[in-house]
Amino acid sequence: MKIKRDGKPTINDVARLSGVSKKTVSRVINRSPLLNEATREKVEAVIADLGYVPNPQARALALRRNFLIGLIHDNPNAQMVLGVQEGILSAIRETEFALVVRPVNRRSPTMREDVRAFLEQQRLYGVLILPPISENDDLAAVCDELGVSWVRMGSAQLDAEEHMVASNDREAVAKAVAYLVGRGHRRIGFVAGPEGFRSAAERALGYGDALASAAITADPAIMAEGNYTFESGHAAGEKLLATTPRPSAIFASNDEMAAGVLHAAREQGLSVPEDLSIVGFDDTAIAAHIWPPLTTVRWPIQAMARAAAIKLIDPAKARHEPSLFLSDLIERASVNDV
Amino acid sequence: MKIKRDGKPTINDVARLSGVSKKTVSRVINRSPLLNEATREKVEAVIADLGYVPNPQARALALRRNFLIGLIHDNPNAQMVLGVQEGILSAIRETEFALVVRPVNRRSPTMREDVRAFLEQQRLYGVLILPPISENDDLAAVCDELGVSWVRMGSAQLDAEEHMVASNDREAVAKAVAYLVGRGHRRIGFVAGPEGFRSAAERALGYGDALASAAITADPAIMAEGNYTFESGHAAGEKLLATTPRPSAIFASNDEMAAGVLHAAREQGLSVPEDLSIVGFDDTAIAAHIWPPLTTVRWPIQAMARAAAIKLIDPAKARHEPSLFLSDLIERASVNDV
DNA sequence: TCCTCAAAACACACCGGTGTCAGTATGGTA
DNA sequence: TACCATACTGACACCGGTGTGTTTTGAGGA
Numbered sequence: 001m002k003i004k005r006d007g008k009p010t011i012n013d014v015a016r017l018s019g020v021s022k023k024t025v026s027r028v029i030n031r032s033p034l035l036n037e038a039t040r041e042k043v044e045a046v047i048a049d050l051g052y053v054p055n056p057q058a059r060a061l062a063l064r065r066n067f068l069i070g071l072i073h074d075n076p077n078a079q080m081v082l083g084v085q086e087g088i089l090s091a092i093r094e095t096e097f098a099l100v101v102r103p104v105n106r107r108s109p110t111m112r113e114d115v116r117a118f119l120e121q122q123r124l125y126g127v128l129i130l131p132p133i134s135e136n137d138d139l140a141a142v143c144d145e146l147g148v149s150w151v152r153m154g155s156a157q158l159d160a161e162e163h164m165v166a167s168n169d170r171e172a173v174a175k176a177v178a179y180l181v182g183r184g185h186r187r188i189g190f191v192a193g194p195e196g197f198r199s200a201a202e203r204a205l206g207y208g209d210a211l212a213s214a215a216i217t218a219d220p221a222i223m224a225e226g227n228y229t230f231e232s233g234h235a236a237g238e239k240l241l242a243t244t245p246r247p248s249a250i251f252a253s254n255d256e257m258a259a260g261v262l263h264a265a266r267e268q269g270l271s272v273p274e275d276l277s278i279v280g281f282d283d284t285a286i287a288a289h290i291w292p293p294l295t296t297v298r299w300p301i302q303a304m305a306r307a308a309a310i311k312l313i314d315p316a317k318a319r320h321e322p323s324l325f326l327s328d329l330i331e332r333a334s335v336n337d338v
Numbered sequence: 339m340k341i342k343r344d345g346k347p348t349i350n351d352v353a354r355l356s357g358v359s360k361k362t363v364s365r366v367i368n369r370s371p372l373l374n375e376a377t378r379e380k381v382e383a384v385i386a387d388l389g390y391v392p393n394p395q396a397r398a399l400a401l402r403r404n405f406l407i408g409l410i411h412d413n414p415n416a417q418m419v420l421g422v423q424e425g426i427l428s429a430i431r432e433t434e435f436a437l438v439v440r441p442v443n444r445r446s447p448t449m450r451e452d453v454r455a456f457l458e459q460q461r462l463y464g465v466l467i468l469p470p471i472s473e474n475d476d477l478a479a480v481c482d483e484l485g486v487s488w489v490r491m492g493s494a495q496l497d498a499e500e501h502m503v504a505s506n507d508r509e510a511v512a513k514a515v516a517y518l519v520g521r522g523h524r525r526i527g528f529v530a531g532p533e534g535f536r537s538a539a540e541r542a543l544g545y546g547d548a549l550a551s552a553a554i555t556a557d558p559a560i561m562a563e564g565n566y567t568f569e570s571g572h573a574a575g576e577k578l579l580a581t582t583p584r585p586s587a588i589f590a591s592n593d594e595m596a597a598g599v600l601h602a603a604r605e606q607g608l609s610v611p612e613d614l615s616i617v618g619f620d621d622t623a624i625a626a627h628i629w630p631p632l633t634t635v636r637w638p639i640q641a642m643a644r645a646a647a648i649k650l651i652d653p654a655k656a657r658h659e660p661s662l663f664l665s666d667l668i669e670r671a672s673v674n675d676v
Numbered sequence: 677t678c679c680t681c682a683a684a685a686c687a688c689a690c691c692g693g694t695g696t697c698a699g700t701a702t703g704g705t706a
Numbered sequence: 707t708a709c710c711a712t713a714c715t716g717a718c719a720c721c722g723g724t725g726t727g728t729t730t731t732g733a734g735g736a
Contacts, residue, residue, distance in 0.1 A: 007402070053458045053459060055399070055461065056459060056460060056461060057395045057398040057399045057404055057461065058399050060395040061393070061395045061396050061399055064345070066395055068436075068438075075420060075424075077623075078416035078417045078419070078420040078623065079416045081416070081420055082413060082416040082419055082420065082441075085439055085441060086413075086441055089439075089440070089441055096459060098406075098438045098440075098456075098460050099438060099439055099440075100406075100436045100437060100438050100439075101423055101427075101437055101438075101439050102427070102436075102437075103420075103423060103424055103427055118436075120391045121391055121394060121434060122394060122436050123393065123394060123395065230626070230627055256627065259627045262629075263629055266629060284623070285415075285416065285622070285623060285624060286623060286624060286627050288568070289568055289594065289597045289624050289628065290627065290628055290629070291600075291601055291604060291628070291629070
């Protein structure tokens with residue numbers, strides 16, 4: 001009867017069997033340096049023998065902090081959320097941290113209180129907030145109030161480095177539109193994202209930047225606003241393709257809307273990319289699987305999430321992590337020379 | 339100086355301020371019935387006043403169980419994983435449980451050990467396992483060994499009810515193929531999923547069932563195997579469309595492959611659905627956003643995940659939850675009468 | 677008025693770790 | 707040989723809850 005009763009072995013079992021005190025076992029577990037090598041080996045042998053694993057709840061209680069980090073998001077798109085989860089996991093896999101997810105509803109009036117209650121109840125170590133709700137300063141304020149550390153992701157540098165991992169959407173869109181210009185396009189339509197979204201604003205700025213540097217005058221007639229859905233992209237496409245002269249290329253602020261534009265083009269008997277070039281943004285699963293495959297811009301989402309997680313759990317190491325990421329243009333088959 | 343120091347109020351603070359013992363406060367929190375109404379109100383007033391929230395780690399330690407449930411998956415597709423997360427959340431939102439996610443890599447040789455270490459370290463209350471790794475009995479065995487309760491999701495009833503939430507893929511596919519038959523198709527191709535996947539096997543059986551009840555002889559020439567990717571669907575499509583007579587309809591075992599078939603058809607100058615009808619399975623985001631929008635079969639994924647979570651955390655209530663779910667046929671525009 | 681007994685509340689140990697500080701070897705120094 | 711700094715190790719309280727057994731309270735009956 002080595003272990004006292006049914007359950008898993010505890011630090012007391014290890015202490016008793018190796019003839020040392022609990023505290024010494026604790027030192028072994030925590031790799032304390034002031035510890036005799038022989039003692040360490042003796043204790044480690046018992047630990048291995050028993051298959052002892054420290055109880056994280058007891059640890060959390062004694063340390064007054066736990067090892068749970070939360071992911072708060074309002075499902076922007078499944079691909080992205082999952083990419084983020086993978087990225088976070090890659091950062092915490094070898095640590096004792098675990099990832100707790102919490103989808104919220106941006107439009108719910110109680111969202112703020114929901115998050116607050118969640119954080120209070122679970123006493124998380126820290127949270128990571130995804131766009132688009134990351135654009136909401138409220139949540140950061142709630143975290144500060146509750147003493148929960150936080151890092152948010154977004155499409156522009158909103159906070160100090162230790163709280164922010166950003167993609168440079170403005171520059172990325174400028175690059176993408178410049179690419180269209182480089183292919184000979186001069187009349188380039190733009191489908192914006194919904195008002196109130198930081199990403200939408202940044203992307204619009206990038207479009208403006210690119211036109212400006214190519215000395216092209218922006219024409220409001222070939223600019224439309226969507227709300228990041230396929231349907232809104234479809235409507236925007238119809239509007240833009242009805243103008244004369246017709247744009248030879250359209251940049252849509254996300255892939256869903258780009259797919260909508262493509263659909264509208266097809267309905268009007270236009271071929272893509274022969275009659276119309278299209279570029280999207282996000283590189284979601286759709287982009288690769290529609291016909292023709294969509295040229296688009298991709299956030300390095302996993303790397304960003306990884307960096308964000310590192311900022312959260314290991315600020316020292318985080319100094320070597322970048323805070324601003326530039327997206328890549330993924331060339332597929334939806335763009336032709338004009 | 340109501341609360342002793344900086345931190346959050348504890349049960350001791352509440353006890354002191356309301357002039358009762360810790361245990362009485364504990365009874366209030368846990369809604370114990372043997373408790374004087376006046377006392378309860380007095381204590382509740384102090385709790386509200388202080389904004390006291392019980393510490394889950396201390397609770398977990400004392401109760402020797404925690405309130406974390408894990409989701410183990412090998413990203414089958416983002417849409418589905420996120421749907422499951424939403425479903426689980428809908429079941430635990432009002433409880434004290436939280437959801438911890440753990441993506442794993444099916445092909446990793448250490449997968450089993452990874453999961454084991456994860457479960458041992460975090461001491462989860464229970465886990466939910468998603469296909470396709472849910473088809474792996476190993477994981478269930480590890481859970482049993484560790485005393486972690488588990489529920490798996492899958493495409494056929496593999497376990498006893500308390501451990502399983504299943505979709506009836508066989509019947510769902512049979513229904514979908516019967517629908518094609520009803521539309522006049524007699525030469526119906528089939529793109530199977532990869533060998534070794536239970537879902538693939540079930541779906542193939544459903545195809546066979548439907549042909550049998552329509553008295554159509556299965557023709558191996560118009561059956562191909564893919565591995566659930568767009569590319570494999572494309573290859574399968576090429577193969578099937580090269581046969582004579584050409585099939586008038588093709589059922590693909592998932593949407594990605596259906597999209598691949600669609601692509602192959604387009605390359606051969608065939609119009610869908612005029613020259614070829616296509617039906618997919620899963621109703622992923624792709625299905626709605628390709629052209630033409632794909633008729634497909636949808637798992638009631640959120641409802642299934644919700645039921646699974648309830649089975650995990652509240653077996654009593656779970657008796658009112660179904661264990662077997664039938665999928666719906668989502669009619670869009672990829673099928674024509676023959 | 678005194679006693680009985682159930683209901684209500686309490687005191688205290690315990691869950692499994694960690695922090696603090698004191699105690700014990702050990703080797704070097706005077 | 708006595709003394710002291712250094713290197714380890716241990717005893718004990720504590721983190722914030724819950725379970726157990728006991729005491730207090732108060733209503734009803736003798």
